[in-house]
Amino acid sequence: MAPQIIYIPTLNDGEDDFRQLFEIWSQTNDYFEDVLFDLSRCKFLRPNAVAFLGGLARLIESRVGTVVFDWTTLRNDWVKNTLSQNGFAGSFGSFSSGWSGHSIPYREDRFRDANSIVDYLENYWLGRGWVHVSPRLRDAIIGHVWEIYNNAFEHSGSEIGVFSCGQHFYTQNELILSVVDFGQGIPAKVRTFLSSDPRADQLTAAGCLRWAFQRGSTTKADEPGGLGLDLLKEFVRINQGKLEVYSNEGYAMINKDGEQYENTDISFEGTVVHITLRCDEKLYRFRDET
Amino acid sequence: MKTTIKEMIGPRCIIKEDGQKIYDAIHEVLQKGECVTLDFKDVSQFASPFFNFAIGQLLKDIKEADLRRLLHIENLNETGKMVVERVIENAAKYHGNKDYRKIVDDILAEQAKAAS
Numbered sequence: 117m118a119p120q121i122i123y124i125p126t127l128n129d130g131e132d133d134f135r136q137l138f139e140i141w142s143q144t145n146d147y148f149e150d151v152l153f154d155l156s157r158c159k160f161l162r163p164n165a166v167a168f169l170g171g172l173a174r175l176i177e178s179r180v181g182t183v184v185f186d187w188t189t190l191r192n193d194w195v196k197n198t199l200s201q202n203g204f205a206g207s208f209g210s211f212s213s214g215w216s217g218h219s220i221p222y223r224e225d226r227f228r229d230a231n232s233i234v235d236y237l238e239n240y241w242l243g244r245g246w247v248h249v250s251p252r253l254r255d256a257i258i259g260h261v262w263e264i265y266n267n268a269f270e271h272s273g274s275e276i277g278v279f280s281c282g283q284h285f286y287t288q289n290e291l292i293l294s295v296v297d298f299g300q301g302i303p304a305k306v307r308t309f310l311s312s313d314p315r316a317d318q319l320t321a322a323g324c325l326r327w328a329f330q331r332g333s334t335t336k337a338d339e340p341g342g343l344g345l346d347l348l349k350e351f352v353r354i355n356q357g358k359l360e361v362y363s364n365e366g367y368a369m370i371n372k373d374g375e376q377y378e379n380t381d382i383s384f385e386g387t388v389v390h391i392t393l394r395c396d397e398k399l400y401r402f403r404d405e406t
Numbered sequence: 407m408k409t410t411i412k413e414m415i416g417p418r419c420i421i422k423e424d425g426q427k428i429y430d431a432i433h434e435v436l437q438k439g440e441c442v443t444l445d446f447k448d449v450s451q452f453a454s455p456f457f458n459f460a461i462g463q464l465l466k467d468i469k470e471a472d473l474r475r476l477l478h479i480e481n482l483n484e485t486g487k488m489v490v491e492r493v494i495e496n497a498a499k500y501h502g503n504k505d506y507r508k509i510v511d512d513i514l515a516e517q518a519k520a521a522s
Contacts, residue, residue, distance in 0.1 A: 326520075
């Protein structure tokens, strides 16, 4: 049977872009799907889209389907260079330049290998010289960002692992990292955790996310926890960055102005954590640093 | 008893399994009422899963005041201190019985507030 052809559009990291990603997920969310991704309409691809599409490809493969990225359809030079530099194209059967530019490598982590992930954050994400921070502040940032990966491995139940990609945007002076899993999603996990109460089904995704982001909230019945998201939230606020989470039919956004939790009209099984940091060294100081 | 974390764990204290190793090494000693010193010299990266298991778990059967008297922490950087304090503060909440009904009440109340 001929594969289903899916056109990858230009994808940024706004709400509509995530909606398009989740629509692509819904078109391929079945067993025995054979999919061909056509890139002829794609003129820009942010790291959230790269991580999502990479994970989606592995999800399709794990469901006994096949995935082909048709590289012959890719005409846009910016996308071509970016996917080559960040290793995505190389992971899916095409060219890989080995020159990383302002790209931060696409990576797939089937299992939680803390040292490998932290090395990546240290050497490729923060350690490229575009964020001028002291070594101990670099370590603090890495510790907080590691919490994203740890949460994904601890809570999602994703059988295919965790997918991530980053980028440094020179003109906006922003450093971005997206971490994606195709596990059950935070709202679903919260509802299951609270399922002894029949009203758990009435909990909205926004309500579940709001609870999950509170200090000390944990869905582990037998382990201490519930600090990772809280620590991350605090860190992002101090640094005037932005933390966005899409999970099931919920959306959370944290920035210096506050927190926002919403229900969305499109859903996917999994979680995307998208963090944007500003590369302004004045924001990244310890109390005793001059 | 003094434990040098760098030797036992390495320069990164970020995962729960390493936290469990520390817990296993110090729990009984502290239960006997003996002092323990954890030396974090040359440890630079910290995350909550490590401290939840290394220290948060201790509060299951050791009172916070006793823990603060018996457990001495040396050479911990500012980030590590912040995470440890947060873990200790959070542990009391965790070790109390989970009131699922109250959690659902709270989420529903917040939902209603957001909708109004």
